[in-house]
Amino acid sequence: MSYDAQHIVVLSGIEAIRLRPTLFIGALGASGVSHLLTEVVQNAVDEALAGHNGRIAVTGAADGTWTVEDAGRGIPVDPHPATGRPALEVVVSTLHSGGKFWGGAYIAPGGLHGVGLAAVNALSSAFSVEVRRHGEAHRLVCARGQILSPCAPVGPAEGRGTTVSFRPDPSIFGEAQVDLAALRARLQAQAFLTPGLSVSLTLPDQSWSWCEPEGLSGLVRSHNEGRELVHPAPIAFSGAEGEVSVQVALQWTQGWSEDAHSFVNGIHTPKGGAHADGFNAALLRVLSEAAAGLLEEGEALSGIDLREGLTSALSLRMPVPAFDGQAKAALASREVEPLVSRLVEAGLRAAFSADPALAAAVVGRALEAGRARAASRRASARARYRKQNLRVDHAVYREQFGIRSKNWHQSARWITDQTLLGAHAALCEAPADAVVLDICCGSGVVGASFKGKVGHITGLDLTPEMAALARTRLDDVVLADVYDIPFPEGRFDLVTNREVLHLFPHPERPVSEVFRVLKPGGQFIVGQLVPYSAVDAPWFFRVLKKKQPLFYNNFLDRDMVRLLEAAGFVDIHYTEVLQWEDIDTWIDTWETPPMMRHQIRDLYHHAPAEVRAVHPFEIREDGVIWDCWRWCVFSAKKPAG
């Protein structure tokens, strides 16, 4: 077959967008719809940044139509010199058109440089723009990129501004819903980034509005609400060199996770990039000087330890930024990195020299984190199981769970999940006067879920802090080791346990201890988090091991059955419970070092297709990860007589 000029297809910009929407907006579905909305909002934000707009109102209608109204200069409607058509028509129907390619109208815009409104128009089943300029309103109506009713005056107008309405095309996006939590966070962030700008969001049943005179400090404060703080007020400063400027606010908390928010020309860059790297380098440089006298021999301050518990907001304004891809997740303009670093360094130096005690506190904290981590590595090594004497180092477990007891119920959702607790209690076949033992009882919530069904509930735990919590829920609690349960054979009607056997180098030992202390015919109810199948097992192992250094057994459900059978249990069956866990909260914990937290997030971001096919999880637009965990709650009986 010949191949000549007639085979070369020339698509108009609009057709190209409709044919390959992901090239322009990154993804379809909810995230694509959000991207369209962001495009329109960003145009209004750019007007605000240029000093011409004080208000952005976003309205979502029940039929999926979004409307964004601003009080800016209004998109020009006069004839465009090159085409003779009204400029507004050119902007909404031509790729790579708009006021942001050459200087003059905008210094540091965040919009997509002309793909913007044309892309939104192309991907919308209904699209209209109303412009209010010089006392007159003009209106333009389109659908799927085609102009239905050209730009024309529709009467007098008060004030000025632009109103864009669009309905994402259902044939491209389906009935995808925008992630409202993320949208709210993004609009609020815009208010933080432009102090004085009022931003509102109105939905059929609810509405919100923001005006944040405090700027980035307010953003940091709002994220740190409810967190224990290292210093009372955020550090805030700004700096500029030529057309590049930065604004920074930061505050350390007593938490473990880093919470970094970076922006370029008002666009959130969830994966950071050049500006975030410059910020991190400056932070390490300035605080390394403060640490000079405090280091032990051979010790170095690490940037990742410094950022533990740090909430920061960094806003960069620059002409013509380059991003990694149209979705703008990271800033690619490497040339600004040294400049940002210099500006941040100057600001930090001034802040810390004004408050030397703060520098010492922050450095002390980072050094402590590094030292604790080294100690915990040594402790994990000590926990190594030695075949000859079946011993584990109790101090390792006591230390970790002692620390975690301080916020145990807030440290993950599964711990108090009522459906999961209910699944344990639902398997109970013990008599109403049954004597029950809850082993490794933690705060006692599992044992307590049997209340009303049984007679007396004893808890057993290794950690004094946990035992103290359990005493508020159970009839009595003993401090003991499950490798040697301090009760005679045949004492209990029911033993229960949840999410602990994976933490033992030798789980056969506690299971056989449970078998021993049960009466003949007695029941063991044990819940365990398991992979969905062999397919996601290696991925799940890596997530769990990075989170919990004491993770020893990646049980599949069949492994749990074998473990119980090997101890002599019979009549084994189990129920499955699916539970959505907030991964960011779950990994915000003492035993999970910051490097591992990053790597756990990477595992979700780069999960193999095979894993995604069997193991549901969601990465929300704002980067928050939710994993649908699979629990199996097993029931097993000690043979009667």
Added chain:
Amino acid sequence: MTSPSRLPPPELAETRTQDHLKAAFSRDAAAAQLWAAFGRIAEIEGQPEAARLFREMAESEALGAQGHLDLLLRVGEPLGGFSAGPTPDNLRAAAALQAEQASEGLPEMARTARAEGFPDIASWFESVAAARAVHAARLDAARSPR
């Protein structure tokens, strides 16, 4: 005089050169993974220059591994010595390799890890073995005519 290029090429199979290609393939394939992991660590630590260096090395080393493989595939795949090239052969080789790992290689590694006092590493090998068994079954299914 006969031009040297007209001589038949020597047989690669069972030469030291084949051994060297295999060794270089294993080493460079492993190194590509190692540099990629180092690159991510550097990125997380906030050292973009080092991260870029590692990432670029990872790409080049992966290309090196693929180059060793181009030459090795003339005489079969390098992991088990099965004939390879066209997809039916490749499916057969992969099925045999994955089944061997699932039923012998990895379980043996798990037993050793447990005996030496590393139950977590034993559990890791067992998890990988379980996933390999699934792959072996998928490969078998892909081989059988529908």
